[in-house]
Amino acid sequence: MSSHILSARNLSKVVPSAEGQLTILDDLSLQLAAGDSLAIVGSSGSGKSTLLGLLAGLDLPSSGSIDLAGHDLASLDEDQRARVRAEHVGFVFQSFQLLDSLNALENVMLPLELEGRADARQQAAELLDRVGLGQRLSHYPRQLSGGEQQRVAIARAFAAQPDVLFADEPTGNLDSHTGAHISDLLFELNKERGATLVLVTHDEHLAQRCNRLIRLEGGQLVGQQAC
């Protein structure tokens, strides 16, 4: 068993396109210890989100291997990967991905209910209180601002107490002021809960708050630094 919570070796992703095979990620390796935080930066189309999807087990690489919490993702089928996600992974998305038909409380309760937790409601309410939305429990996503929606999404991501939190452009849809608040919240909660954070961002300030940073260009790793 590796001491790393997350490691990738020689990852490549190639997809067919009208012009032939298109290489999105090319021979990329990285390792991340538990409690670490990693920022993946790069221009649009550099392969950041593809890498995030592969690391989180949402997709399979064309070649190479990924080890997440001791599981070799490339050797697992989709349902087995789903089980790994359920036990170890949380997500925060650029477009929040809240369910329109559920209110704030119900959105946060969802992963807890999936686990069959009897205290789902209480836990969810506490988390929402923690992110400053204690008074907005019964509000639907359309009644919340972008920043508030992202706070609900963060509460939901931490609800299942994940080992690794993947965040895809968590402040991408927000103004800089709100974005700053959201990133504060994200890092605070991450610290409190001891999770490993992998985030994809364009925002250099946000990226600099992580322990490590890798930079992608045309699917290749062009630089990495410790912050």
Added chain:
Amino acid sequence: MTNLPLLRLFKLALRQLLREARAGEIRVLFFALLVAVAASTAIGYFSARLNSGMQLRASEFLAADLRLSASTQASPEQIEAGLALGLNHASSVEFSSVIATDTGIQLASVKAVNEAYPLRGRLKSAAQPYAQEQVSAGPKLGEAWAEARLFAALNLKAGDSIDVGNKTLRLSRVLTYEPDRGGDFYSLTPRVLINLADLDATGVVQPGSRVKYFELWSGESDALAQYKTALQPTLAANQRIQGARDSNRQIGGALGRAERYLNLSSLAAVLLSGVAVALSATRFAARRFDASALLRCFGLSRRQALTLYSIQLGLLGLSACLCGALVGWLAQYGLFFLLDGLLPGEIPAAGVWPALAGIATGLVALAGFALPPLAALGRVPPLRVLRRDMLPVPASSWLVYGAALLALGLIMWRLSLDLPLTLALLGGGLLTACLLGGLLLLALRSLRRMMAQASLPWRLGLGQLLRHPLAAAGQSLAFGLIILAMALIALLRIELLSTWQDQLPADAPNQFALNIVPAEKEAFAQQLQAISPHAAPLYPVVPGRLTAINGQAVRQLVSKDSRGERATQRDLSLTWAADLPGDNQLVAGSWWSQEKREIPGVSVEEKLAENLELKIGDTLTFNVGGLNREARVTSLRSVDWNNFQPNFYMIFEPGTLQDMPVTYLTSFYLPAGNDKQLVELSRAFPAVTLLGVDALLSQLRSILAQVTLAIEFVLAFVLAAGFAVLFAGLQTTLDERIRQGALLRALGAERKIVINARRAEFAMLGATSGVLAALGCELISYLLYRYAFNLEWSPHPWLLILPVIGALAVGAAGIWGTRKALNSSPLTVLREG
């Protein structure tokens, strides 16, 4: 999830469903299913109840629900079996006898009945000939009732005595109506009704006498069916069972067609339900792609995600179907309440079956039409949370269309119980859908070229359709199917009603005159002309029995209980004619020419020829007046048995039977209130038997009126359901359009431009749907006329109005549905997504 028990998944699905219901997310699917099941159930109840009402009326022709007739008495075991099932029982016995009085004698058809007779319908009688008739119980012991013409023939009055065999009976009343008189009236002499308890005393019925015994039964349909089944193996060769439907050809035909119509209407409701479910389930699934991807991110397996949504859809379907059945049940109650004064007779309740059938229909439609889009939810890739363009791999077309066709086929088969018809309709429908779908796609693509010249609203509106031609073709096909279902039901209604009106015009013959002797033929025809404007020709009649076909005895050739057997067990009315009668049509062979033949020709009615397996050129042997006569089959004819004109199984070549003793027969229309002239006619020609069929006609008219009413209301139901489904269906396609409208307004487009663009788009969508509906309706009506209704098909130019109706209906519904995009602020719409 490592382990997510089904119960927890169920609870979660239920909770999610309730939350979504509260948020108004599932309203459209729920409403579409509810409308479809409500229409299906209401039509089911309406047809079931009216059908039993009509059966009840039709039962009057037998005076019972079921009749066992025979030339010998039924065995005690046969009677016991019926009584043991709790059925009501009555008996009657019929025979011919000479009625003797002080003034003369007259051959009469005597009927002895017990107190329970009739079980269906009522006996009517009057104190004096042609006096006001009243409903009452039959003749008491020692009494007899007789028809007015017996009073006239023997110069009798009420209170006189008559002798029936050895028994003298007091003639107490004039018989004016007996429900089961319809029957074989060619051989009828005046009716005398006596009490069955007097029968033995008359001494008329002896072993070997020609007597007909009738055991009449009524009761619950299950018990009747059970009795009929139990009776079958015990039947002697001379015994025959008849139900209401067999009793009268006109009624049987009308009921059969009405039933098929009502079933087809239910089918139209099912089709509407299918379209509604398919449209709204697709939307149900599409709006859950994100949620499904998210749940997969949270660790739900593909199977668990699919189970979760299946449970949701199942619960939703079940609750919508239950509510729909309740609404349908209430709707038919309301309808019968409103129609209380219009419907003749009692309308029995229909039990729980139509509601269960409605629910089952809804669930089967849901399974067939919603499973394919639902299955897509299980295939949503979890990566969609990062890349919204990731869509589930589309299901195999075989699965999608196969499931829908299987569901539709199952329901059609249940409703029609006719496999060839189901396959013909399914095949025809599929072919139409493929052909028209292809045409539509081509038409949409060719529109692109015309777009460059069009004004901005048209470019915007049509651009929306052209951007996704496949989706537009699908929507157009769905709305086309809705309009088709409505148009087809309307079209069949018009056709059936006019067929029935033709069958029974206001001046349909209501009197038959039989036994006109040659010496009185001219005088009778003259007097008849004076009282009736529409008399049929006088047909010569010679009684004769078919004894052999191609030299082989006919008894060895016919099967038991067939029409052929009945036709060979009694004398047929043989006639001759130089020309083919008006309502007859040659279906094989040729009518006779002038040339002389060695064996004379005979033209045979086609159904009888089919039963006897006769072909052109076969030689038939008839026993006529004790002599054998041969004739060769030269043609086969179709006969309209419903026209109340004298009709014949066998028409001979002229010059063949003239040397035999002949009488003449005709039918005529006598306007109401001319009874006196009828009495005069009867007195002037005492040997002629006059038989009124007014009662039969009015019974028939009353049943047809009931059927007509049923059809009118069912049509209204189908139309209402159709429009409701159209509106609901359209709602499912509006998300993108509302957003686009808001975007246009945000970009500065005037409200008017957006409205005009919508108008152009929806009117075009509606018009193409109308064209599809018109073409599909013609094709399917052709199949139905040919295979289900036996009607002549001709094109229906009025269907060309369907594109206009489609454009108006879809246009109005579209504008109404997208009003939100026009009336609220664009920002609100865009923010709410």
